[in-house]
Amino acid sequence: MNNVVLYTIPGCMKCHYVKKLLCIKNITFIEKNIFDNSAARSELMDIAGRITPPVLSVNGQIITEYDNL
Numbered sequence: 001m002n003n004v005v006l007y008t009i010p011g012c013m014k015c016h017y018v019k020k021l022l023c024i025k026n027i028t029f030i031e032k033n034i035f036d037n038s039a040a041r042s043e044l045m046d047i048a049g050r051i052t053p054p055v056l057s058v059n060g061q062i063i064t065e066y067d068n069l
Contacts, residue, residue, distance in 0.1 A: 004029040005057040007044045014066045015054040 006022065006029050008015035022029050032040035034051060041051055048055050048062050056063040 003059050006031050007053050007055040009035040009053050018054045
């Protein structure tokens, strides 16, 4: 089972695209809004070294480049 986490902020078109892509591919994921959730923001900084969404974590592998999806 894949552990997929998507870090987002409201109004982010790239975040919206990634969510849509995951849904189309029937991939279950957890969305963490870093705008409203300081713990998620800190978690993202720890794992990715940045807080610019979208960031996707798949089984611990971090994908920060939108074009790599």
